[in-house]
Amino acid sequence: MKTYTFHTDPGHGWLAVKRQELEKLGLLKEISPYSYQRGQTVYLEEDSDANTFIKALEANGIEFKYKESYQERSPVRSYDNYEYERTIWNPKNLQNY
Numbered sequence: 712m713k714t715y716t717f718h719t720d721p722g723h724g725w726l727a728v729k730r731q732e733l734e735k736l737g738l739l740k741e742i743s744p745y746s747y748q749r750g751q752t753v754y755l756e757e758d759s760d761a762n763t764f765i766k767a768l769e770a771n772g773i774e775f776k777y778k779e780s781y782q783e784r785s786p787v788r789s790y791d792n793y794e795y796e797r798t799i800w801n802p803k804n805l806q807n808y
Contacts, residue, residue, distance in 0.1 A: 715777040717761075718754060720785040725754035726761040726777065736767040739795050747790035754787045 716727045730751045733739050741763055747754040755761040768775055 712774045712776060715775060717757075717777045717779045718785050718787050719779060719781050720783060720788070723785075724757040724761075725785070725787045726757065726764065728753050728755055728764060733764070736764070736771065738764060738767055742793050742795070744792045744794070746793040747787050748793045749790040753793055754790060760793075 718725045718727060725747065730739075730748070730753050733742065733753060742753065742755065742760050745756045745758075746760045747756075755764055765775075
């Protein structure tokens with residue numbers, strides 16, 4: 712069973728998910744810019760994007776649980792907004808140059 716962290720502050724919440732998981736579920740294009748990203752982790756906003764992800768897990772028979780991480784001001788708010796087209800630099804991408 713997979714465990715996810717649900718980051719919250721007094722105003723909002725975000726479910727932390729690896730970008731690779733979104734890709735495997737075919738959800739990269741479904742996530743809104745109201746979610747955030749940092750490195751290879753996407754923080755899915757609670758009102759819509761987290762729900763989309765949870766429904767996809769359930770549809771694929773993937774069991775999960777989450778733990779909550781509360782802070783008065785979540786650092787997630789300072790991360791970059793989610794972008795589908797964002798690429799992460801990888802030296803393997805330079806092989807063909």
